[in-house]
Amino acid sequence: MNDALTPAQLRSLTPLNMLSEQQWRELRTQLVPQHVLAGQLLFRRGDQARTTYYLLSGELLLEDADGCEERLQAGTVASCHPLSPALPRVQQARALSDVSVLVLDSATLTRLLTWHSALQGLLLELQQDGEDLEWLQRLLANPLFARVPPANVRAMLGRLQPVTLPAGSVVLQEGEQGDCCYFLKQGRAEVLRGSDSERQVLAELELGACFGEEALLADRPRNASVTLLEDSLLLRLDRQDFVALLKAPVVDQLSLGEASRLLAQGAAWLDVRLQDEYQQAHAAQALNMPLHLLRLKARLLDKERSYICYCDSGKRSANAVYLLAQLGFSAYALRDGYDALPALQRDALLSENGAGYLARSGGRIERSA
Structure with missing residues (x-):
């Protein structure tokens, strides 16, 4: 097993199966199985390394200080959970056969799980308040939001200003100085560069898209225009709020x-x-x-x-x-x-x-x- 684990394999491991595919991508460099030869120790009793282990293939012997032994076979229900997770470890683990294990940094895993739980709590709270979540779920599927604390997401939502505009409206004009960015909550828009016969359509924006942020990041004029293709509801975020809530964490x-x-x-x-x-x-x-x-x-x-x-x-x-x-x-x-x-x-x-x-x-x- 030299390749990174597949989503199907990750979904069988608890609590890894709680994470989103984007969060798995953040762990991607750690998702390659490591091999331990028969007879070798995986960890000792008293070990305090903040490392999470899963048994993927083979068989391990777990032994505590009183000599009580437990044989753990890959593919069983028990092997779908972290090995001896409490620190300091109360068991030592020895390979009874050649085994492969998944080794993760516990601090990173804890951070991702905490972010996921907090975000799910936020979505549940907003749903109870009657908020339409489809656009927000699409927005949060963007990889950059994996690095934004849920508390910042909540604060951002409180500072968004709704703007309703008809089809054909030019929301951003290429060359203008940027003082805000927008999120597309309803409707459609396209990104254009150039003018008249040289105008190019760069992209069509989907529900939940953020646009106009590049000028805020670089403190430069807008490098493209955005025009609405249909009547739309936009949410405006001013420069100072964008920098404080989104730019700094990302x-x-x-x-x-x-x-x-x-x-x-x-x-x-x-x-x-x-x-x-x-x-x-x-x-x-x-x-x-x-x-x-x-x-x-x-x-x-x-x-x-x-x-x-x-x-x-x-x-x-x-x-x-x-x-x-x-x-x-x-x-x-x-x-x-x-x-x-x-x-x-x-x-x-x-x-x-x-x-x-x-x-x-x-x-x-x-x-x-």
């Missing part, structure tokens, strides 16, 4: 030292500046995906890998992290960009120049010719 920021440690664990730099800026100087082995092309090019990135986005001021990279979170990627921003670094650190970071590196399908990174 956009994880790192110092250069923290970024270096993450790079040592397999993360990659992602330069979101323009190609000309990148070619002047960029981080070692950094990929270049300009922010305005990121949504299109993100399909080339590897969802099993973390990415550290950087730019000069930190504004474009914050926008990139928010976008990547929407798409289900693990991403971080270099805090305040490289302009905030001392000159020696900035020069050491931007140590390469020229065409650099390209992302290929499957997450492969190649040096450009």
Whole structure:
């Protein structure tokens, strides 16, 4: 068993089966079975490591301090629950045959379970208040909300301002400064770029969609227009509320030292500046995906890998992290960009120049010719 567990396998494990598929994706790097040879110990009595174990194949012997033994076979009801979950552990576990086990970080699992339970409680409360939940459930299915505390979701709902507009209304205008974002509660809308004969339709927005947030993240003019295709009900969230309730929890920021440690664990730099800026100087082995092309090019990135986005001021990279979170990627921003670094650190970071590196399908990174 070398491949990650399938949804069907995860649904058989308690309490993993309480999580959503999006939350399973957040655990994806941990969902690969590990192998233990016959005779080896999985853990000892008194172990206090915050680790959750599930037996997936084979047979284990569990033994407590009084010598009481319990044989545990994979595929039984008992094996669908964590092994000796209390800390410090009251049993030791020894493999009676070659076994495979699922090993999870307990703190991460607890956080996801707590978020899921709190969110379900919020939805139940809103349902009892007569709230139409379909749009909200679609909104919360967006991967970025997996990182927003339920308390922030509740506070956000209290600050949304309803706006009813007829079909044909231009809600956002390309080039204007952004002071708010919107959620689509009823109706349909389309995203357009350009004008007259050069106008392109970029997307049609579905129920629960959030739009207009990119200008708030980057503190730049709107990069597209949004027009209503039918009479619609929108919910407006002002800039200050968006930053406090959504941006802060979603956009994880790192110092250069923290970024270096993450790079040592397999993360990659992602330069979101323009190609000309990148070619002047960029981080070692950094990929270049300009922010305005990121949504299109993100399909080339590897969802099993973390990415550290950087730019000069930190504004474009914050926008990139928010976008990547929407798409289900693990991403971080270099805090305040490289302009905030001392000159020696900035020069050491931007140590390469020229065409650099390209992302290929499957997450492969190649040096450009």
